[in-house]
Amino acid sequence: MRTSRTAATTLISALLIAFGFNQLLIPHKMISGGVSGITMIAGYATGLNIGWLYFILNVPILLWGWRVLGLRFVGWSLVAVAATTLFMQLVPVKPLVGDLMLGAVFGGVIVGFGSGLALRAGSSSGGFDIIAAIVTRKRDISIGMLIFVLNGSVIGALGLLTKDWDVALFSLLSIFTSGKIIDLIHINHNKMTAFIVTSKTEAMREALIPLYRGVTVIRTRGGYSNTENDMLMTVTTRYELGELRKIIAATDPKAFVNIVETVGVLGDFRKPAL
Numbered sequence: 001m002r003t004s005r006t007a008a009t010t011l012i013s014a015l016l017i018a019f020g021f022n023q024l025l026i027p028h029k030m031i032s033g034g035v036s037g038i039t040m041i042a043g044y045a046t047g048l049n050i051g052w053l054y055f056i057l058n059v060p061i062l063l064w065g066w067r068v069l070g071l072r073f074v075g076w077s078l079v080a081v082a083a084t085t086l087f088m089q090l091v092p093v094k095p096l097v098g099d100l101m102l103g104a105v106f107g108g109v110i111v112g113f114g115s116g117l118a119l120r121a122g123s124s125s126g127g128f129d130i131i132a133a134i135v136t137r138k139r140d141i142s143i144g145m146l147i148f149v150l151n152g153s154v155i156g157a158l159g160l161l162t163k164d165w166d167v168a169l170f171s172l173l174s175i176f177t178s179g180k181i182i183d184l185i186h187i188n189h190n191k192m193t194a195f196i197v198t199s200k201t202e203a204m205r206e207a208l209i210p211l212y213r214g215v216t217v218i219r220t221r222g223g224y225s226n227t228e229n230d231m232l233m234t235v236t237t238r239y240e241l242g243e244l245r246k247i248i249a250a251t252d253p254k255a256f257v258n259i260v261e262t263v264g265v266l267g268d269f270r271k272p273a274l
Contacts, residue, residue, distance in 0.1 A: 009121035016114030018087030024107030027095035035127030051088030108177025116185030191262035
């Protein structure tokens with residue numbers, strides 16, 4: 001069931017990315033930045049097929065990701081890259097809109113939505129997504145904004161080389177929009193702290209251990225009832241919050257739970273599986 005859902009999401013994300021490229025960015029000679037942007041620049045200059053260039057340039061990055069991120073993530077990423085390449089051969093290259101601003105904004109939205117879906121499903125659209133995923137495993141930063149910074153450097157190079165700053169800056173707008181959409185969908189970096197007051201301390205502690213998050217047990221006393229209980233505190237991600245709620249409801253439906261958004265975390269915090 002999970003494999004089928006991942007496969008379906010990966011294919012949908014690939015179709016969205018191919019549509020954004022062929023219908024909104026490429027017809028206006030804009031680039032998406034990163035590896036896809038490099039392939040677009042090469043395609044514009046040489047007339048070679050951008051889709052196949054996209055696949056070829058992603059191969060060494062996928063091999064690097066395989067060593068660092070594991071076979072599952074990179075395997076699905078390879079499926080996403082191959083599917084995007086195929087869909088780019090099927091989706092016609094023609095402008096959906098005539099205005100550069102509309103092409104940049106909605107191209108960024110569609111490509112960002114597709115990339116975010118891929119990341120949330122446990123894969124990626126390749127290129128700088130994999131590089132960003134490697135970096136964010138070690139550092140607690142926004143993956144969307146990191147991709148924006150990496151891709152922005154490619155846009156700067158485009159502007160300096162071609163001197164066509166209108167297209168370069170509209171491309172940068174598209175990348176910024178794409179990065180914000182990715183952050184809305186791929187929410188692994190958003191931290192949440194749960195304070196769980198329960199009378200079933202040991203059962204709750206054991207139930208939370210499989211999440212691979214630290215759990216702190218604090219002795220408490222009710223101000224109104226004067227009853228002593230334990231409070232378990234754990235920090236998780238917004239993405240894993242649904243699973244946390246299920247665990248709490250199954251272990252102690254009467255537990256009092258306060259969930260708050262966490263601004264930052266210092267110290268060891270295990271990153272969730274991609």
